[in-house]
Amino acid sequence: MPDADEIDMTIRSNDVAVIGMSGRFPGAPDVDTFWSRLLAGDELLTTYTDDELVAAGVPERVLRDPHYVRRSADLPDAFDFDHEFFGYTRREAKLMDPQQRIMLEVASELLDTIGYSGGADGQAVGVFAGAAMNTYLTNVVARSCDLLTYDGIGLMVANDKDYLTTRISYKLGLKGPSVAVQTACSTSLVAVHVAAQSLIAGECDIALAGGVSVIANPYPGYVYGEGMMFSPDGRCRPFDADAAGTTFGDGVGLVALKRLAEAIEDGDRVLAVLKGSAINNDGADKIGYAAPSVEGQRAVISEAHAVAEVDSDTITYVEAHGTATALGDPIEFTALSEAFVDGGARPGQCALGSVKANVGHLAAAAGITGFIKTVLALRHREIPGHPTFTRPNPQIELAGSPFHINALPRAWQPGPTPRRAAVSSFAIGGTNAHVVLEEAPPLPARPTPDAGPRLLAVSAKSDRALRELAGRLADVLAGPDAPDLLDAAYTLRAGRRGFAHRGTVVADDHATAVAGLRAIAAGAAAASTAEAAPAVSFLFGEVPVEDFRVLAERVPAVADIVRRSVDSALIHAQSPPAAQVTAALALATLWAESGARPDAVGGAGAGEVLAACYSGVLDENEALALLSWRAGLLDGPPEVRPRVPRVPILSAVVGGELPEARALDPLHWTRDVWEGGRSAEAFGCRTADGATVVVIGTPAEPLPGAFDPDDDPASSPVARLLHDAARLWTAGVPVDWSDWSGQEHRRVPLPAHPLYRSRLRLDEPDPAPLAAPAGPPRGEELKRLLAKLWTEVLRTEVDRYDRSVFDIDDDPMLAVRLARRIGTELGVPLPTIDLLKNPTIDRLAAHLARVG
Numbered sequence: 001m002p003d004a005d006e007i008d009m010t011i012r013s014n015d016v017a018v019i020g021m022s023g024r025f026p027g028a029p030d031v032d033t034f035w036s037r038l039l040a041g042d043e044l045l046t047t048y049t050d051d052e053l054v055a056a057g058v059p060e061r062v063l064r065d066p067h068y069v070r071r072s073a074d075l076p077d078a079f080d081f082d083h084e085f086f087g088y089t090r091r092e093a094k095l096m097d098p099q100q101r102i103m104l105e106v107a108s109e110l111l112d113t114i115g116y117s118g119g120a121d122g123q124a125v126g127v128f129a130g131a132a133m134n135t136y137l138t139n140v141v142a143r144s145c146d147l148l149t150y151d152g153i154g155l156m157v158a159n160d161k162d163y164l165t166t167r168i169s170y171k172l173g174l175k176g177p178s179v180a181v182q183t184a185c186s187t188s189l190v191a192v193h194v195a196a197q198s199l200i201a202g203e204c205d206i207a208l209a210g211g212v213s214v215i216a217n218p219y220p221g222y223v224y225g226e227g228m229m230f231s232p233d234g235r236c237r238p239f240d241a242d243a244a245g246t247t248f249g250d251g252v253g254l255v256a257l258k259r260l261a262e263a264i265e266d267g268d269r270v271l272a273v274l275k276g277s278a279i280n281n282d283g284a285d286k287i288g289y290a291a292p293s294v295e296g297q298r299a300v301i302s303e304a305h306a307v308a309e310v311d312s313d314t315i316t317y318v319e320a321h322g323t324a325t326a327l328g329d330p331i332e333f334t335a336l337s338e339a340f341v342d343g344g345a346r347p348g349q350c351a352l353g354s355v356k357a358n359v360g361h362l363a364a365a366a367g368i369t370g371f372i373k374t375v376l377a378l379r380h381r382e383i384p385g386h387p388t389f390t391r392p393n394p395q396i397e398l399a400g401s402p403f404h405i406n407a408l409p410r411a412w413q414p415g416p417t418p419r420r421a422a423v424s425s426f427a428i429g430g431t432n433a434h435v436v437l438e439e440a441p442p443l444p445a446r447p448t449p450d451a452g453p454r455l456l457a458v459s460a461k462s463d464r465a466l467r468e469l470a471g472r473l474a475d476v477l478a479g480p481d482a483p484d485l486l487d488a489a490y491t492l493r494a495g496r497r498g499f500a501h502r503g504t505v506v507a508d509d510h511a512t513a514v515a516g517l518r519a520i521a522a523g524a525a526a527a528s529t530a531e532a533a534p535a536v537s538f539l540f541g542e543v544p545v546e547d548f549r550v551l552a553e554r555v556p557a558v559a560d561i562v563r564r565s566v567d568s569a570l571i572h573a574q575s576p577p578a579a580q581v582t583a584a585l586a587l588a589t590l591w592a593e594s595g596a597r598p599d600a601v602g603g604a605g606a607g608e609v610l611a612a613c614y615s616g617v618l619d620e621n622e623a624l625a626l627l628s629w630r631a632g633l634l635d636g637p638p639e640v641r642p643r644v645p646r647v648p649i650l651s652a653v654v655g656g657e658l659p660e661a662r663a664l665d666p667l668h669w670t671r672d673v674w675e676g677g678r679s680a681e682a683f684g685c686r687t688a689d690g691a692t693v694v695v696i697g698t699p700a701e702p703l704p705g706a707f708d709p710d711d712d713p714a715s716s717p718v719a720r721l722l723h724d725a726a727r728l729w730t731a732g733v734p735v736d737w738s739d740w741s742g743q744e745h746r747r748v749p750l751p752a753h754p755l756y757r758s759r760l761r762l763d764e765p766d767p768a769p770l771a772a773p774a775g776p777p778r779g780e781e782l783k784r785l786l787a788k789l790w791t792e793v794l795r796t797e798v799d800r801y802d803r804s805v806f807d808i809d810d811d812p813m814l815a816v817r818l819a820r821r822i823g824t825e826l827g828v829p830l831p832t833i834d835l836l837k838n839p840t841i842d843r844l845a846a847h848l849a850r851v852g
Contacts (some may be wrong), residue, residue, distance in 0.1 A: 009418050009441040012309070016196045016274040017263035017440075020114035020749070021372050022106045023210075023253035026073040026359050035376045037358070038384040039409050044359045045073045045234060045247065048220055058219040065223055071234030072220040073249020073360040078102065079216075080757035085461060086171055089792055094762045095141065096158040099131040099212045099252075100167055105755060106254050107168045107208055114256050114268070115495025115747035116206060117172070126176030126204035127165040128195040129254065130187035132213035132363040134159050139216045140763050150816060168208070176204030182364075185321075186279075187211045188253065189367025189425035189433040193277040195257055205262070210254035213363035222247075229325050236361065237388040238322030238354040239329050239396060239405060246323045247360040253368035255375070260441075267487075267746035270440040272375040275420070276308025282430030290428045292328055297335035300432040301424065305343055308436035310420060312343025315350055315436065317383055317412070317421040318403070319370040322354025323361060330395040332426065337401045345402035351410075352403040357388040367425030367433060374421045378439045381412045381419065446744045452554060453508050454489040455722040455737060457729055458520065459499040463527065465754045466501040471521035472751035478514045483748035485513060490745040494738040499753075503527040504726035506719055530732030531797075535691040536596050537650060537683060540603035540610040541699030543583035545576065547717040551587075554718050556742025561586045561593070577627035580697075581620055584610040587696045594725075595734040596694055600657070600686060602650030604676045604700040606630065609669065615645040617663050626669060637670040650683055652676030652701060679703065692731045694724065782848065786841045789825060793818045801841040 021031050027044030028034035037044060048056070048070045053063060062068050081101040083093035086108075093101065107127070111117035116125065137159045146152040157163050162180055169178040177198055181191040188211025195207035224232045231237075231245040263270050280303070282296035305312055321332055340350065355373045362369050377383050385408040392398040398405065412419055419439040426432050458473060460466035473492075476482060483491075485507065503525060505516030519525035552559045562582060592598065601611040606627055613623035618640060625638035642664045651658040653668070655678035662668050679701035683693060693703060715723070725737045738745075783801050790798040794808050805815060816832050823830035826848070838844040 014200045015260040017258050017260040017270045018272045019258050019268045020256035022110035025251045041385045041387040045071045047071050056219045067224045069234040070221050075250040078214045079761050081760050082755040082757045093760045097134045097136050098214045102252050103212045109752040110254050112752035113749050115491040118496045123205035124176035125174040126207040127168050127178045128191040128209045130181040130211045130364050131161050136216040183431035184427035186425040186427035186431050186433045187364040193279050207257045210368040211364040212252040213365045214250045236324045236356045238324045240389050241391045243324035249360040251362035251365040253372050272378045273438040275436045275438050277435040278303035279433045292331045294335045298339045301339035301434045304434040312340040312345040314417045315420045315422050317351045319374045319423040320354045321424045321426045322356050333396040340402040348404045350402050351383050352405050353386045371423050374423050383412050385409045449486040453506050453719040454485040456489050456505045457493050459502045461499045463501050467521045468754045470517045474514045474517035487746045487748045490738050491747050500529050502730040506722045528730035533732045535599040537686050537693050538598045538601040539693050539695050540607040541697035543697035545579050548583035550717045555740050557740040561589045581624050588614045591694050595736050600648040600650050604652035604679045608673050615647045617642045617645045640666050640669050652679040655681035783845050804839040
């Protein structure tokens with residue numbers, strides 16, 4: 001049989017790529033571990049000892065009950081959360097449904113992994129997801145909720161399913177559709193369908209889809225009762241003769257989807273292709289509301305195959321809903337068999353499985369868990385075994401049907417069409433979903449990336465996280481499947497958010513990159529903290545002609561700027577002055593277009609002339625004439641007609657910003673400019689205020705300190721350019737070099753930002769607070785306290801007492817919250833109107849002093 005590389009894998013306009021997956025499952029904290037345990041045939045539920053159950057608070061009467069099932073499909077860290085990373089106080093996080101907290105973390109990790117957490121290149125990212133019933137609210141928070149009060153509204157927003165997806169969109173800055181999807185057990189696979197339809201309709205460019213389930217019961221396990229849908233022994237055996245029910249558990253899964261053609265064009269990693277999907281409802285034609293329907297399930301399966309434009313006989317694996325209930329399994333098997341036979345399926349052609357045999361029923365996360373398992377199987381070309389299967393349920397006719405069930409993993413053999421699979425998810429209430437997946441097409445060939453230095457940029461929210469992330473990246477780049485440095489560098493810069501703590505490595509090869517990253521991880525390499533973007537000044541000097549020639553040859557972005565931005569007559573002029581003007585303008589334009597836009601420009605002598613040309617005071621021909629005259633190539637001073645500068649000029653003649661009147665005086669440019677000697681003074685006022693300097697060429701009067709360009713004689717011009725970019729970026733300048741190479745790059749999976757999670761449950765106490773100071777605070781002490789409270793509530797560092805609350809955040813609900821927090825801390829009521837009338841710390845402190 002031909003393999004995928006030899007099969008026609010036509011791309012249709014409504015094909016959707018799976019470009020990333022993230023999840024946490026019982027016994028598997030991530031997708032890679034999940035796959036390993038599936039292949040091992042593990043049941044991932046936990047069986048508890050009596051000692052563990054006693055420690056977990058199981059009542060003695062429950063422990064003695066012979067029907068008590070000591071197994072559960074738990075996430076051991078379901079109540080852990082990195083509240084600081086997402087800007088929540090501990091109190092806010094404790095009030096929030098853990099399902100929403102976990103889904104937020106997983107969404108952040110997924111965007112990091114696929115390389116779209118850094119703004120997504122202007123692409124609209126949608127979120128489609130749902131959650132199981134919020135048992136944390138009922139069992140832990142356990143309070144009434146009056147929606148006509150401030151506290152009631154806060155409790156609703158922290159716990160209602162309506163806010164699951166919009167919280168993600170808000171916290172991660174995602175501007176596509178944000179839709180909570182709720183259809184009970186089929187929620188997350190329906191979310192995949194809705195997300196795909198949104199992509200096909202053009203409503204978004206990337207869609208996150210999935211679901212989450214966390215059961216906040218007082219203790220693990222459950223008491224089995226006759227007639228329940230639960231398993232009497234805590235094991236789920238879909239389609240098996242011993243099937244006796246299901247067991248519910250915790251889990252979360254989220255996938256990233258994108259239109260296939262665009263995913264390939266953009267260099268995304270394609271894990272599988274969603275060929276088509278369908279959803280429907282059983283309606284009233286069944287024995288009861290909670291019962292499944294053969295007709296409804298058969299219809300949704302057939303419709304999905306028709307939408308995917310595939311024949312059933314080309315599908316060789318089905319990930320079934322498979323609840324192992326007496327009614328559910330026979331109905332599902334009948335519906336599948338009828339739909340597949342109608343589609344031309346042959347006896348025994350298709351493997352049948354259900355991930356519930358491994359993890360139990362994950363409720364709102366069940367469908368996405370099966371979807372992720374199936375994508376992994378397609379990617380690895382292996383079908384995991386069905387761990388609880390021994391012999392078929394006598395209520396299903398497996399022999400002679402299109403299906404077989406493999407108890408052990410087996411290789412997924414190629415066929416005349418690409419490997420294809422289907423996933424089903426059904427629900428109480430009758431909303432059915434079925435999707436068709438196909439293995440990913442082979443990546444299109446690309447030219448071998450040119451050799452040369454790459455700039456790897458790493459940032460994190462703390463120094464600890466920066467070191468840990470650098471170490472994880474070093475491990476990936478040192479591994480046998482390490483991505484190309486070109487792709488890793490591109491993903492880190494174009495695909496990641498820029499946090500305050502930053503480190504960089506410029507490397508020509510993997511070994512050098514790994515060594516540099518390990519140095520950051522060990523704290524042996526310098527790392528910077530960039531709280532805000534500094535102002536930028538350009539310092540012009542002479543650019544070595546040979547260096548610029550190398551840059552124009554090796555950095556296509558430079559050559560492109562020369563072609564489109566520099567006067568053609570200047571380019572073709574053969575004189576050294578013409579080369580200087582061309583080089584200086586091209587490099588200045590490169591920096592400005594890459595995000596380092598100058599607030600001022602300057603230089604000394606020829607450098608000031610070049611700065612004036614960039615600023616628009618002189619045109620290119622006037623600058624060329626001045627430099628040519630100074631070089632003795634013209635007999636007399638040229639005539640110039642200066643214009644008002646577009647950017648302030650820092651003059652080495654006046655030792656500061658050049659006054660407009662002097663900039664417009666021709667004599668300054670033909671006579672005075674050559675007498676400058678005060679560059680350090682001219683730039684000093686800017687650098688003293690925190691501005692950083694981009695050095696273009698070799699200045700006549702170099703500035704002292706860190707603003708000198710990299711002068712390692714062994715460094716290539718390209719490496720020196722990248723070192724300059726690294727210095728600017730670590731200082732906080734939003735410079736983006738990711739497209740300088742002009743080479744075809746791909747986004748590659750790299751480790752996500754570390755999370756430092758702590759257990760947060762409302763019914764568990766925090767560490768003891770610090771003792772309160774004696775008496776109410778006054779004066780500077782009061783202002784410091786107010787600044788602390790503003791920082792905590794507004795989630796922005798407040799280090800000035802004259803900043804207005806309106807300048808920090810104009811959300812009126814935050815003003816209400818801040819007023820309440822201040823009143824609680826001081827022990828006196830603070831009406832919100834008083835805060836709004838006194839919106840700075842200085843004014844509010846004075847007001848509080850007046851009212852006592």
